[in-house]
Amino acid sequence: MRISIIGAGPAGSYAASLLAKQGHEVHVFEDHDEIGVPVQCTGIVTGALWDLIPKEPSIIRTELTSVKVHGPSQHAEVRLHEYVLDRAGLDKHIAKLARQAGAKFHLGHRFIGFGKNTVKVRHNGKEREFPTDITIGADGPNSEVAKAAGIWAQRQVWGGVQATIRGDYDPHRFEVFFNRDFDRFFAWVVPESATIARIGIASQKKAREMFERITQRYPGKFVGWQSGPIPIYEKRIPVQNKERTVFLVGDAAGLVKATTGGGIITGMVSSRILADCIVKKKDYAKALKPLRKDLALHRLIRRMLNTFTDRDYDRMIRCLANPRLQAVLYNHHRDFPSKFLLKAILVEPRLLIFGQNFIKQLRLPADGVSYA
Ligand SMILES: Cc1cc2nc3c(=O)[nH]c(=O)nc-3n(C[C@H](O)[C@H](O)[C@H](O)COP(=O)(O)OP(=O)(O)OC[C@H]3O[C@@H](n4cnc5c(N)ncnc54)[C@H](O)[C@@H]3O)c2cc1C
The missing domain is CATH 3.50.50.60 (FAD/NAD(P)-binding domain)
Incomplete structure (x- = not known):
């Protein structure tokens, strides 16, 4: 061909x-x-x-x-x-x-x-x-x-x-x-x-x-x-x-x-x-x-970050200091969050503080699906 x-x-x-x-x-x-x-x-x-x-x-x-x-x-x-x-x-x-x-x-x-x-x-x-x-x-x-x-x-x-x-x-x-x-x-x-x-x-x-x-x-x-x-x-x-x-x-x-x-x-x-x-x-x-x-998960995280106040950013930084979360992040390529997002939440439940924003985003209307 x-x-x-x-x-x-x-x-x-x-x-x-x-x-x-x-x-x-x-x-x-x-x-x-x-x-x-x-x-x-x-x-x-x-x-x-x-x-x-x-x-x-x-x-x-x-x-x-x-x-x-x-x-x-x-x-x-x-x-x-x-x-x-x-x-x-x-x-x-x-x-x-x-x-x-x-x-x-x-x-x-x-x-x-x-x-x-x-x-x-x-x-x-x-x-x-x-x-x-x-x-x-x-x-x-x-x-x-x-x-x-x-x-x-x-x-x-x-x-x-x-x-x-x-x-x-x-x-x-x-x-x-x-x-x-x-x-x-x-x-x-x-x-x-x-x-x-x-x-x-x-x-x-x-x-x-x-x-x-x-x-x-x-x-x-x-x-x-x-x-x-x-x-x-x-x-x-x-x-x-x-x-x-x-x-x-x-x-x-x-x-x-x-x-x-x-x-x-x-x-x-x-x-x-x-x-x-x-x-x-x-x-x-x-x-x-x-x-x-995976790209949709990146989009979800981005939408959540876009709603962050300065206080939320500082909270996120405190979560990142957790050595168990760091170990999860170290062992996975960040390109593919579907492989580690759940594990990350399990070792750092404070990430769920941001869950409220996640849920708000999940309620947004689905994409206009129009691909062949
Ligand atoms: C400032 C900046 C920083 C970035 N940093 C990163 C990073 O750190 N890591 C990362 O992964 N990504 C990064 N990206 C994104 C990354 O550069 C692109 O996602 C990547 O280059 C996409 O590759 P591609 O092959 O699809 O397209 P491109 O690399 O854009 O290649 C397209 C090619 O098509 C050619 N072309 C266009 N039109 C025609 C035509 N009509 N006829 C013939 N040839 C044509 C172009 O000349 C070009 O060579 C960054 C982007 C920007 C702008």
């Missing part, structure tokens, strides 16, 4: 590697001339990445062993084991795996629409058509593939703004700031070494203003800027057309965690699910259910 993948981010190239390995003729079309550039990401991932691809030391900038969580007047240090990646390096590495499996990459090729059993791309100002049986939209939050296939749906998009700033950092600890100053999200300081950190904020509104608030605390020299849209999982949106010839993965399908704005792992998981469905002729929308369940 001839498969066209639009976008050579982690979701697109990972799908390419899996499908090429199965003997399909895979073509990846990427708008930019260089894979992974420009970077619009902090590049922090859990060890769940190495369940998807073999661990690759050359793309790890630093290993994190703890996070310092700041509330309005308290803080807690939580043990973990996560990774700060060279994000462009990650994209290039997955593309290399896909090439090794036989996928062909067409850089500087922008998808502009569909023809009759073809994808149309623009390259060096000229339009070209490539025959296709299946097309995968891995083209990020503004997916042109979704629009051209008639399966585009509005999604909730946050603005992420980040700078890389010189300073003096602990290279194995990152910091997050929760308080009403960073309304409806949080600010982060993620080291990539002892002298450089990625400092940023994501928010539905006033991202720039909040970004200035956090960077004022770190007066070092700015050595880089990144910003970009983050399509957080808020409701189910279509991920395939009726004919099942066009599919969406990763940010194009809005599969980003609403707690943190992280979408690398969940995007790659969606690619793995899709590749399996194509090979075994299964329904992708149905097969996404377990991933959606």
